[in-house]
Amino acid sequence: MSQRLSNWDDLRVFLAVAETGSLSAAARQLQMSQPTVGRRLRALEQDAGVRLFDRVSNRMELTEAGREVQRVAAPMRGTADAVERRLGGLLAGEQDPVRITSTGSVAFFLTQFLPELMTRTGGIPIALSSTKEPLNLARREADVAIRMRRLPVDGDLVSRKLATLRFSIYGPAQAPSHASIIGLPKTERRPSQSGFLDDWAQGRPVPLRLSDVFLRYHAVRSGHGVSLLPCWLGDADPGLVRLMPPPPELAEDVYCLYHGDNRAFAPVVKVCQALGDVFRVHAGLLAGERGEPRRRKRREGPSSATRRGRPGRALT
Structure with missing residues (x-):
């Protein structure tokens, strides 16, 4: 050669x-x-x-x-x-944005608090993108990444835990007791969520499976059945009811990461600090602490004592 x-x-x-x-x-x-x-x-x-x-x-x-x-x-x-x-x-000039990458659901959550985030960053420009595949910080595909579940083990990355994200099963307020289960694909990256829903169904058919959280949300909201949703999304909709407490085993930690080479780059560090502040203030929304399960009133069906039993019994 x-x-x-x-x-x-x-x-x-x-x-x-x-x-x-x-x-x-x-x-x-x-x-x-x-x-x-x-x-x-x-x-x-x-x-x-x-x-x-x-x-x-x-x-x-x-x-x-x-x-x-x-x-x-x-x-x-x-x-x-x-x-x-x-x-x-x-x-980098003053107008160059700090690029943040996250999942679609986290990006949507953040958009609700953009004025607060911008205030905390002191007006540093931000470019927020949502991708299913994580962008590579080492290759400058993004400056800051918000990731869930597992942290990358390779590379020189600075990480900070932002919050804990919890999930629960939600349905329309007027849904019948025999409402369909909207599941997750069994090849989904979150097998624990898919398996939990299937177990919760207790053998009942799951005629529809949707991988995207917003597809599941709109399907539930449209009356097509009940499904697993992030608590911050389900609790915020007055037309939905939470059917069980958030299962601890489905909780996911949310992290902010940036490359170690940016430790001395003030805009990236400040944006990460601002993200930490925003998530800390609204941690209760993500953890589902602002809405205990609201029981549907039914004229017939299992007794209230039965409904306080296993989670899946609420819709049998």
Whole structure:
């Protein structure tokens, strides 16, 4: 491999293909077109003078030479990303926003308190985006990430717990006792939630499964059944009733993270502090502390003593 490599961006493409195993997935990660990724990869192989990938069963498999390049190039990417982060912090102007990435539900929750957040940040511009796939802080895809459940174990990340998010089962105030169960797909990333709903149904059919929390919310609100919702969302709707206390096993901690290279970058640190303040003030909403289960009045059915039994009995 005596040829000189002319473009670091080609190595970025190489690493993305090596990690994802396909041109299309690498293109999505890099926000490039697939033909551009293929062209960059061919240019790198021409510069290197060796074949770096074999196509095996619709996957891009590293050759022996490719594995050696990956071993050397991966630390180089970390260094280049660190330089970009540092330059970004040094060169950022007053109008450059701090980019926050979160799930759709957390982003929606935050929009209710944007004036408060902006006041606490002192007017630092903010760009809030919601994505299903977490953006990579080390690669400058975002400045601040709000994540739930598990923290990343790799990389130099500064983390702060913001709050605990709790869930419960909600239904329309006038829903019949035999209301349908709106479940979660069994392939959902939150298998505990899907399994909990199925257990709560006690063998009753689950005719509809929706992965998106807002789809479930609107389905419940439209009278299609009962389902699991974040307490802050279900409790805020006067047309819904909570059918059980929030199960402790479904609670999820919410964290704010930023890359360690931004420890000295005041806007990022201040935004994280402001997020912590906003979540602290409204922690009761997220934890479901402002609305105990409201029992529906029924003329017939199980006795009140029975309804105080297992959670699933409320709708049998």
